[in-house]
Amino acid sequence: MRLFIAEKPAPDKESQLTIILDLLKQAGSVVNAGDPDEEGQLLVDEILVYAGCKLPVKRVLINDNNTKVVRKALDNLRDNSEFAGLSAAAEARSVGDQLYGFNMTRAYTLAARQAGYQGVLSVGRVQTPILGLVVRRDRAYSAHEKAFYYIVTGRFDIKGVAFPARYQIAEGDPVDEKGRLSNDQHAQAIANEVKGKTVRIVSAETRQKEQQPPLPYNLLKLQTDASRKYGMKPDQVKDITQALREKHRLITYNRSDCEYLSDEQHGDAPGVLSAIAATAPMFANVEGLADPSLKSRAFDSTKVSAHHAIIPTEATADLSALSDAEQKIYLLIARAYIAQFFAKHQYDQTTLVVEAGGHRFAVRSNVTTRLGWLMLYRNDAGNEDLEGDENDVSVDIRPLREGQEGTCTDAESAQQETKPQPLYTMATLLQDLTRVAKYVSDDRLRKVLIEKDKGKEGEHRGIGTPATRDSIIATLFERGYLIEQGKSIVSSPSAREFYDALPDQAKFPDMTALWHEQQKTILAGERDAVSFVLDLMAYVTGEVGRVKQNGLGIKFEIHPCPSCGKALHRFKKKDTDEFFWGCTGYTEGCKYSCDDKDGKPVPKSAVKASDIHKCKVCGKRLCRRPGKKPVGSFFWSCSGYPECKQTYRDVKGKPDFSNKTTAAPASI
Structure with missing residues (x-):
């Protein structure tokens, strides 16, 4: 049984829908060419049902506009009915999100009004777990209790090669829960015992290693890098990519969750590389160094989902005609594509273990033998694709061999302070949205969410979609739940109060995992969308009843208006990212307003x-x-x-x- 709620054409889409309906009347058969995923299937099926279409319907699956790929897909049409499960799963999720969000939001908002809170307490299957991530990180950061541990570093000289090495924990050493030296006197004693002593290499190993170039961008990775490098907001990046795609025709589909390209797209490389060089003169030299015959791991048709990675097109433009933000985003996308045609970064990794005074120390160094694609990324500080071990050294220790001896020229014990996991930034929050399975509270459901994105690089057990994450995060800011403090993102006091009133299934990603499990049965035809929605209605009814009966049991921080005494409310200014506070008694004539700072009203200075x-x-x-x-x-x-x-x-x-x-x- 299908839901197919009575549809009403969107006003801005009605003219296009009319054209489609007229064409259907002239057709003898139909081919559903929607995106090859659940939402793409539903989008076309809804129109066919709305039109009352009785024609035979075929399905074509196209996730790449490469001519060879399209022709192959057109030669393999299938009956549209084979994909009914995709449509039903998308419909169930869409109706479920609305049913859950509307009713839970209304229940919590009305309960909060009784406690004097005048804002909206919005609840959503994706929105609320994102808020939960930030609240829990804030609290862990605040609850962190400072402690100390100790690192012993020796400085050695063997055969004229000077290098530092770190003490290796031995049996009987006093250590903390992470296996680090916890006793100052013990650490200092080790340093004293090795200083000036003869040192001998007990093992030496050099391995030739290589590093693949980073994959091309999906939208989330692009938003993450743009936030880290340029401080751009996720919704801003999505809008910029929309302009680059629709206005300038410079990039492919921009809302992709995939970082891979089809095998056939490898043949487009010469044309795309030439277009990049023509559009961005700063890449003209590196285009000559790129080798279009190289085929990186990015070209793998088996890993392409509904859309391939975001890459440049063969269109060209005057780069100076683009806005500064558009230029920055285009250049990021172009660099990631060019990197696919550079050699792998190759280096020698050498590990030494030395012994002095009965204590062992270890050191590792990496020496580049071929720069490869890394030449494009040398000035990209903070890029996680480039990060190595912070303990690696730059000294070339490859010539050293096992059994060689030298001297420990110095040794010291350094006190280190334990640090909490840092507060979220926009970049780190976006990264976490693709790997939230580790935050699922139920062990069984955690495994379900892990399975959801199995084999998909770039989307590791995630929540939300590329098309919705930015707007959901923006809503959390507009509601006053999230606040920017410098580069950090923290939760507001009212958000933490709200979080405490929610059931675990709402504030952890468990519901997404549960829905995914149930939608797998819909996809397989073992269950219909109606039964899914009926079960959800029963759950929501119980939760709404619980809130009605028990209330929220929390006290919100209410800021009274200094003019009339009614509550102040936080509003977002039009066309900016700034906020202000206004009186909820506005309709009764109170015009008081004041600035916002860190989510709190800043009283106007008293006039003497x-x-x-x-x-x-x-x-x-x-x-x-x-x-x-x-x-x-x-x-x-x-x-x-x-x-x-x-x-x-x-x-x-x-x-x-x-x-x-x-x-x-x-x-x-």
């Missing part, structure tokens, strides 16, 4: 009444206030406001009693 100038109407003292227009202007008002609304113009810092006004400006 003059000891000299008094109102000519009531005799009370006057106050000099800043005017709204022009900037830098002032006026005088009566301290008896609102009983006395008399105001005076300001002339050289004094009230002009000869030219008074009769009503107070709106800024009082």
Whole structure:
């Protein structure tokens, strides 16, 4: 049984829908060419049901616009009915998200109103677990108790090669829960015992290693890098890629969750590389170094999902005609594509273990033998694709051999402070959204979510989709749940209170895992969408009833309006990322507003009444206030406001009693 809620055409899509409906009347058969995934299947099936289409319907699966791929797909049409499970699963998820979000949001919001909170407490299958990630990280950070551990480093000279090495923990050493030296005196004793002693190499090994270039971008990885490098917001990056795709025709489909390309796309490399060089002159030299015959791991048709990775097209443009932000995003996408045609980065990795005074120390070094694709990324600090072990050294220790001896020239014990897991930044939060399985509270469901993205690099047990994550995060900011503190993202006090009132299934990613498990049965035809929604209705009914009966049991931080006493509410300014606070008594005439700082209202500075100038109407003292227009202007008002609304113009810092006004400006 299918749901297919009665559809109503979206106003901005109605004209296009009319064209499709007219064409269906002229057709003898239909081919569903929607994206080869659940949402793409549903999108076309909904139109066919809305049209009452009785024609034979075939299905073509195209995830690459390469001509060879398209022709092959057209030669392998299948009956559309074979994909009914895809459509049913997408429909169940869509209706379920609405049913769950609408009802839970309304229940919690109304319960909060009874506690004096005037905002909206929105609940969503994806939104609320994201909030949960931030709340739990904040609390772990605040609860961290500082402790100390100790690192012993020896400095050695063997056959003229000087290098540092770190002490290796031995049986009987006092250590903390992470296996680090925990006793200062013990660590210092080790340093003293090896200093000046003969050192001997007990093992030496050099291996030739290589590193593949980073895969091309999917939207999330692009948003992560743009946030890390340029401080861009996720929704900003999505909008920029939309413009690069639709306005400038410079990149392929931009909302992809895939980092791979089809095997057939490898043949497009010469044309794409030439287009990049023509558009971005700074890449003209490296284009000559790129080898289109090289085929990186990115070219693998078996790993392409509904869409392939985001790459440049063969279209060209004047780079200077693009905005600064568009240029930055295009160059990131272009660099990642070019890297696929550079040799692998190759290096020798040498590991030494030495012994001095009965204690062992180890060191590892990496020496590049072929730079390869890394030449494109040398100035990209913070890129996780480039990060090595922080303990590796740059000294070339390859010539050293087992059995050689030298001297420990120095040794020291350094105290280190334990650190909590850092607060989220936009980049690290986005990264975590693709690997939330580790945060699922139920062991069985955790395995389900791990299975969900098995074999898919770039989407490791994630939550949300490339098309929705940015808007969901933006909503959390607009609701006042998330706040930016410098580069960090933290939860607001009201968000933490709200989090505590929610059931675990809502604030952990468990529900996404549970839905995925149930939708697998819908895909297989073992269950229909109706039964899924009915089960969800029963769950939501129980949760709404619990909230109605028990309330929220929390106290929200209410900020009273200094003018009328009603609660203040946090609002987002139009067309900016800034917030302000306004009085909820606005409709009753209170116009008070003030700035926002870290999610809290900043009271307006109190205006001091003059000891000299008094109102000519009531005799009370006057106050000099800043005017709204022009900037830098002032006026005088009566301290008896609102009983006395008399105001005076300001002339050289004094009230002009000869030219008074009769009503107070709106800024009082």
